[in-house]
Amino acid sequence: MAANGTGLPMARKPLAKIVTEDKQGNGMCHDDSAKGIKAQTIDELHSLQKKRSAPTTPLEGNQGAFASLPDDERRRQQLQSISASLASLTRGAGPKVVRGDPAAKSSQAVEHVAHRHHHHVEAPTISVSDDSSLKFTHVLYNLSPAELYEQAIKYEKGSFITSSGALATLSGAKTGRSPRDKRVVMDDTTQNELWWGRGSPNIEMDEHTFLVNRERAVDYLNSLDKVFVNDQFLNWDPQNRIKVRIVSARAYHSLFMHNMCIRPTDEELENFGTPDFTIYNAGQFPCNRYTHYMTSSTSTDLNLARKEMVILGTQYAGEMKKGLFSVMHYLMPKRQILSLHSGCNMGIDGDVALFFGLSGTGKTTLSTDHNRYLIGDDEHCWSDYGVSNIEGGCYAKCIDLSREKEPDIWNAIKFGTVLENVVFDEHTREVEYGDKSVTENTRAAYPIEYIPNAKLPCIGPHPKNVILLACDAFGVLPPVSKLNLAQTMYHFISGYTALVAGTEDGIKEPTATFSACFGAAFIMLHPTKYAAMLAEKMQKHGATGWLVNTGWSGGSYGSGNRIKLAYTRRIIDAIHSGSLLNATYEKTDVFGLEIPTEIEGVPSEILRPENTWGDKKAYKNTLLKLGGLFKNNFETFTNYKIGKDTMLTQEILAAGPNF
Numbered sequence: 001m002a003a004n005g006t007g008l009p010m011a012r013k014p015l016a017k018i019v020t021e022d023k024q025g026n027g028m029c030h031d032d033s034a035k036g037i038k039a040q041t042i043d044e045l046h047s048l049q050k051k052r053s054a055p056t057t058p059l060e061g062n063q064g065a066f067a068s069l070p071d072d073e074r075r076r077q078q079l080q081s082i083s084a085s086l087a088s089l090t091r092g093a094g095p096k097v098v099r100g101d102p103a104a105k106s107s108q109a110v111e112h113v114a115h116r117h118h119h120h121v122e123a124p125t126i127s128v129s130d131d132s133s134l135k136f137t138h139v140l141y142n143l144s145p146a147e148l149y150e151q152a153i154k155y156e157k158g159s160f161i162t163s164s165g166a167l168a169t170l171s172g173a174k175t176g177r178s179p180r181d182k183r184v185v186m187d188d189t190t191q192n193e194l195w196w197g198r199g200s201p202n203i204e205m206d207e208h209t210f211l212v213n214r215e216r217a218v219d220y221l222n223s224l225d226k227v228f229v230n231d232q233f234l235n236w237d238p239q240n241r242i243k244v245r246i247v248s249a250r251a252y253h254s255l256f257m258h259n260m261c262i263r264p265t266d267e268e269l270e271n272f273g274t275p276d277f278t279i280y281n282a283g284q285f286p287c288n289r290y291t292h293y294m295t296s297s298t299s300t301d302l303n304l305a306r307k308e309m310v311i312l313g314t315q316y317a318g319e320m321k322k323g324l325f326s327v328m329h330y331l332m333p334k335r336q337i338l339s340l341h342s343g344c345n346m347g348i349d350g351d352v353a354l355f356f357g358l359s360g361t362g363k364t365t366l367s368t369d370h371n372r373y374l375i376g377d378d379e380h381c382w383s384d385y386g387v388s389n390i391e392g393g394c395y396a397k398c399i400d401l402s403r404e405k406e407p408d409i410w411n412a413i414k415f416g417t418v419l420e421n422v423v424f425d426e427h428t429r430e431v432e433y434g435d436k437s438v439t440e441n442t443r444a445a446y447p448i449e450y451i452p453n454a455k456l457p458c459i460g461p462h463p464k465n466v467i468l469l470a471c472d473a474f475g476v477l478p479p480v481s482k483l484n485l486a487q488t489m490y491h492f493i494s495g496y497t498a499l500v501a502g503t504e505d506g507i508k509e510p511t512a513t514f515s516a517c518f519g520a521a522f523i524m525l526h527p528t529k530y531a532a533m534l535a536e537k538m539q540k541h542g543a544t545g546w547l548v549n550t551g552w553s554g555g556s557y558g559s560g561n562r563i564k565l566a567y568t569r570r571i572i573d574a575i576h577s578g579s580l581l582n583a584t585y586e587k588t589d590v591f592g593l594e595i596p597t598e599i600e601g602v603p604s605e606i607l608r609p610e611n612t613w614g615d616k617k618a619y620k621n622t623l624l625k626l627g628g629l630f631k632n633n634f635e636t637f638t639n640y641k642i643g644k645d646t647m648l649t650q651e652i653l654a655a656g657p658n659f
Ligand SMILES: Nc1ncnc2c1ncn2[C@@H]1O[C@H](COP(=O)(O)OP(=O)(O)OP(=O)(O)O)[C@@H](O)[C@H]1O
Pocket: 357, 358, 359, 360, 361, 362, 363, 364, 365, 366, 377, 378, 395, 396, 397, 398, 399, 406, 550, 551, 562, 563, 564, 565, 566, 568
């Protein structure tokens, strides 16, 4: 038996003898014959190690805000813009900012100072009356993943390199989003435009309170030795690209956004100019509960007029991602572009599929398909020209991740990837994906190009299939149903899933979640606005709707089992190939869903849920129970008109469960 794991016999070579005498045999010991190094001290030696980055390509012509400016001037203006971002609104002008790591001794690492008096005519010249204006704020601007790794490992507890090269991090006390702590500024415009009140994710706050929290965040950030600044883009559609700036206190946050937003080229960064939207992430610092509207120590505040978001009291990085998504849910519909909480991929023939679904239903897992091009896993836009990804990266759930079931995601977890809240072996740094000690919501954030068949740029033609994913822990929805347009709209507005919360706490009962448009936490306008746009686009481009249950089969959670991922993949394959469109269908009771009688690679008996339940009576009761929950939920929408005529509204109302 070979002991080296290669299947080959072990070759045993005698070890080379150590020679301590030189060739001349003069008794002196030289360890190499190369010339001496060009450094007198270890610090000088280190300075040789780092070559300065090559200057970025000079631009020809007047291509952007900063084009045709000399390098120095351009960099100074960049810093000026960051100083303006960090300005206190009560003290008038921005802090003194300086580029580089405060810990770096070499003067080279600290470049270009910009502060209130420096060539900034608009800034009022005020006398220094507070200590914060006496210090410098060091700005770590668009650092590379390697630099961010070093920052995280040196300064942030819980940062480690895993055996595959990913950066393991901890998000602190919050390991998921805090939707109840979301606040949106209500002003004359947003009062009329946005969705407020029951069911809406937009909990009101006033402008003044926003400014109180903004000041709190800015003062906190300026009190630090250094802040991270990311200037990046959202949306791969060049006509509708949004420039975002993220100011944060942690390398973890900076690397997360580096991965999740679209990364600018050097030229694009030089011409970045003023951002369209800014996030102040002071997540380590709590909000003040004596502040009006604050009901906990966490607050994520959106101000659409100021184009700013403030984060206090949560370090969960998903707040930044989903905060920006909310902004897109406001900006894009204004331009007649539909924003979608969906994954998206494309076949070799250019057939595009959208995957809608609430958290954990399979958007990332199923859009990451080795046989198709990945356009994106979570946030998209559908315009008159087709689809575009909003993001530059993916955010995969990694609880129970396995190499053989999800090879592309597994392989994407390498150098550069942020791994949140996972547990790993102390010595080998192998990640134990099954371990829920920190949280069940363990996550990996990686740039989309880490998926080998990513479609770059992340855009595609109009979708052919619209797949609605539900993880039905009641186990009564069929693994797949073909939907007509009215049914697609009914299920899109309902946005159903039923996960089993806190599996370890002995909770046996699935709880239904209804979240309009499969993402009520992020939409800004009334759900019927998005639904009408989706209906119009699906009709115009002839897309087919499908409902896929990625949840339980053979009984509810506790008695049945989750549908095998391999079967769900075969179902999805049959949708993509078009073969499922031509299958034989039968109609189900209660939900009135069209279900196929057979699909290649899937046992036919599971296609009709009733067949898989031992206790038929329990099945019927559970089905009626779920039908009732759907009916109750939809009551809120019965008074709304969807689309231009009332025809569609009537059809949608009739497309729900019937009993
Ligand atoms: N039949 C199945 N179909 C899809 N996913 C399954 C199935 N069985 C188990 N899973 C698991 O369910 C999870 C689906 O999570 P996924 O990351 O795709 O969620 P998501 O819809 O992208 O949510 P989010 O919006 O929170 O990112 C994965 O961990 C996947 O391995």
